[in-house]
Amino acid sequence: MPKTLFEKVWEAHTVRSLANGQTQLLVGTHLIHEVTSPQAFGMLRDLGLKVAFPQRTFATVDHIVPTDQVSEPYADPLADAMMKELRSNCRQFGITFFDRPSGKQGIVHIVGPEQGITQPGTTIACGDSHTSTHGAFGAIAFGIGTTQIRDVLATQTMALGALKVRRIHVEGKLRPGVYAKDVILHIIRTLGVNGGTGYAYEYGGSVFDRFTMEERMTVCNMSIEGGARAGYVNPDETTFTYLRGRPYAPKGAHWDAAVARWRAVASDPGCRYDDVVAIDAGEIAPTVTWGINPGQGISINENIPDPGKAVAADEKASIEEALAYMKLLPGAPIKGTKIDVAFLGSCTNGRLSDFQEVARFLKGRHVAPGVKAIAVPGSQGVGVLCVELGIDRIFREAGFEWREAGCSMCLAMNPDKLIGEQLCASSSNRNFKGRQGSPTGRTLLMSPVMVAAAAVTGAVADAREVFGVSAN
């Protein structure tokens, strides 16, 4: 019987059924970072347990690292303590740690693919909801809580119920100036922030066939913002080409065998999906959020919703709550909204191609007066490539601060924070209240090129107009 990739990977990793009906699922790759793992190691010690598969556990440090300081101790003693704790846990349990001196450090969801650790047909878990990113390779990747990190450390397995699979089919051609970020913001806007509950999203169609791995990662990354526990794209030649030669990718004869396995793990023609959603690529526009969840997005040329025109009482209340927080006017165009900060980076859009694409437009332009603009590569690897290609120089000359790798202002656990009610054009993934470090700070999510357009004009702008890209 034809099967989906999800079914194949799930079956291949099923250890057994548990008493409550859940599955004990083998986790092939466990990624850990400094924020959600220390308590798990504490629980492990309390129970007198060891790490079952240290060779399948990989660590990096991303959330708390200052991006303007590499030397330790860090100015923030709490961040410094977390750093030391992770280092000592990795040493004690024999876990590979992509620490800052290694040159391989970065956001966990950028490091895994970059190192070739993320592979098709595998199961991946990490104590971070954006673990869905790794699904871009045809892996089934889950964000988990700290107690589950303990479970995976101790047994390399976790207890989980199977998910349904929704195929999201994006067919046609994206218009110029429309990016992977717009595709996922459009999907979330269409299906809702909890539309994916109970599902893994399988993204496909000609748009995904043409997408690079980095574009696929951007989409899979935000699956959780649509409520889906996991999201994936079937592996293909693009996937294999990306992985070939990476440090942890199979080598020699192992490579050919791996590619054969990876090909076979893709969803079979004629497989049954629990749901199918078709989206016309031509309908997707550059998208900007105006509210306090990632589903509250509109195209750049739409107006901010008016609660007075809302049909359902629920919708009215949520628009009112969002506008009260965002201090935006109902019915007004989003275009022209003044910004204070531009943030380019994060596990959604902190990869080489994101900086390359922006650099193309930023050359010869300058950040508007009064706008603080920061560019944070997602990994040290991305940073090095940007320097080699002269991209960092283009950003610096345009008035961006060029920083060291980390999560930075996506969630502001490091010193990069909004102040007061600052409004930030951000390439990150969440616009929740207070997300970027100020309890009253405001976030507008958009693609990196749209962030650049906002940075140089000082206001939310249509990047196609600012940079002279034909909309046809």
Added chain:
Amino acid sequence: MSLPKITRVAGPAVFVPGNDIDTDRIIPARFMKCVTFDGLGEFLFYDVRKNADGSDKAHPLNEPRYKGATVLVSGANFGCGSSREHAPQAIHKYGFKAVVAESFAEIFFGNCTTLGIPCLCAARADIARIAAAVEADPKTEVVLDVTAQEIRFAGQTIPASIRESARDALIHGRWDPIGELIEGLPTAKTLAAGLPYIAA
């Protein structure tokens, strides 16, 4: 490991209205700079409860009459966003023993269950009834019957639901799966040995 069987939770409740309440709101990221979960309770809903100067904002949890509530009641898609277990830990350490909402985000739901915090879903109209009863008398005892999947309060009974695997785990005292997972470790090792990417 012997765990208590969580068949019912009873106590006073507090209603925190709103849909899509995310885990950043439940516990802002800056309070996650810690290596234990101790003390997280005081930062629950911090930015919607406190002004910048530390004074109180209008929020149900700041109202003295709801002090001592052990059941948290809220709207749809509760706990969306970040997978941080700091959110259920903060809820638990604040003193809540259970959550009732119209629906829950999945990672949050799983994290709660593993900590032995039942998350029951109820219809919007029924949640409004709980809210009204609690508003009328904050001492109203709200009884969550996990086994029967119903909620009783002020002489009313409303239907509730919880995913069967979670209900089973709670009422049979196996909500923390570590013991079972360890039992399965030898089988897991055999399975892993047959998967080239793990065995290599």
